[in-house]
Amino acid sequence: MGVEEESCQTRLVLGLGSIRGESKKSPPLTLSLFGETIDDLCGGQDSAASSLSNASVKRERDEEVDDTEDHRVSSDDDGSNGRKKLRLNKAQSALLEESFKHHSTLNPKQKQELARKLKLRPRQVEVWFQNRRARTKLKQTELDCELLKRCCESLTDENRRLHKELHDLKALKLAPPLYMHLPPAATLAICPTCERIGGTTASSEKAAKTSFAKPHFYNPFTNPSAAC
DNA sequence: AACCTCGTCCTACTTACGTCA
């Protein structure tokens, strides 16, 4: 099936969502002209083109640039009006990915060059980059979400632990006989920040002194379990 | 200088096709 065959066909694409009124942005019906510009079809400028959106006009202009290879399949063979979908081959995907690694956006020259190499229309290259950026962003959002979830879980655990510790300390305070079993007060070190009782070793004393000298700030993002 | 229009590019959202389990 050649480009000429396809480009001569005017295809009416009916968006189901639009028909159902699901999309607030979409018009009820969309007339899609594949391979032909409005000007081509109307035989001149300033007729119907002026009523089209900028994007549509631009798209049609792009399509004029490269229609040398048919990556589309006409759906009119079977009499349906649905659009057929381009599938990029592995080589095309690989080159696009490689290009995306170097720059996630394209200038017009790069777009043209890439389209020429891939034997695609510049508009298709542009769309691929738009969708690729969207996928990258979505993936990053998912990763961020996962990280926040883990931080939240960590903070919840820490909070639970601190509550329990506070409860234990209060219980300890209300139980005088237990004082008898504790070491002399002078040997106890209490963390001024978390109010935990430290041990009597040199290291814990040192830690306590350090805590006095320099209050520690807990950053769950850099050190989720850094508290004491 | 301030404004308006136009063209272009982008994002966000959506639709619809192809594939696969």
Added chain:
DNA sequence: GCTGACGTAAGTAGGACGAGG
């Protein structure tokens, strides 16, 4: 063969921005 989920190409609306009048 049918079906639902998923990935993705493509359509659309609207905003931002620069150029030119």
